Amino acid sequence: MASKTPKPRAVQHFTHNHPLTELNIACDFICDGCKTYGSDKTYRCEPCNYDLHEYCATCPFTLQNFTHPQHEISLFRQKQSTRQNERVCDICNESVEGLFYRCKLCEFDVHPLCTQLPQHVRHVLHPAHHLEFRLGGESTCMVCQGSCQSWRYRCELCKFDIHIECILAVCNTSPSNQTDESGTKSRGLKAQGGQSSSLASRRPSIGRRMFRVLKALTVGVVCNLIAGPISEALK
Ligand SMILES: [Zn+2]
Ligand SMILES: [Zn+2]
Ligand SMILES: [Zn+2]
Ligand SMILES: [Zn+2]
Ligand SMILES: [Zn+2]
Ligand SMILES: [Zn+2]
Structure with a gap:
């Protein structure tokens, strides 16, 4: 029938x-x-x-991506990872295994999903400007006050940085919390979610926390992000 x-x-x-x-x-x-x-x-x-x-x-065998604009990156498949050939994703620093993109010239490796992170976001802690996902030198994350070493969301104009994983931290932006620029902002912050042990025994290469970030960012539903196409926001 x-x-x-x-x-x-x-x-x-x-x-x-x-x-x-x-x-x-x-x-x-x-x-x-x-x-x-x-x-x-x-x-x-x-x-x-x-x-x-x-x-x-469905991802293509070769890709032009903003995380490595100087060269095309190619899809690789590593059947077995050993201590000798263990590599990490240049973006999130978790190990890459199985399928990943690589630039052979630069030994740049990246998870397929990490190429799908949005290049620009707008965040409630810095509504004035968009933040760009980029590599930078050592600085301080404005959410957790920890040190930022590699890739982060950054406003270049204001030297404002947020870790990828801190994009999801719950930010309390009530007016009373903004009176002291440096001191009170972190009081309203609380990391979201907890560890789930159901899949832990299978040891995936991206931790639970990073997965939550990737999932939320790639589908674009994050409480801290200001909705709307970035092209509009930049006008
Ligand atoms: Zn089968
Ligand atoms: Zn990655
Ligand atoms: Zn390259
Ligand atoms: Zn996959
Ligand atoms: Zn942080
Ligand atoms: Zn700014």
């Missing part, structure tokens, strides 16, 4: 022998491509219990 429900999309991916079917799921999974957490949507081979992120199932 003919059904009006559209057939779920299926892809044949080079990392797996069987076709993968698009599926919306309620629980988290670990992507068998990039070995990091995923949720909501997977491309799955049911008999093999094989999952890929939507992005890992």
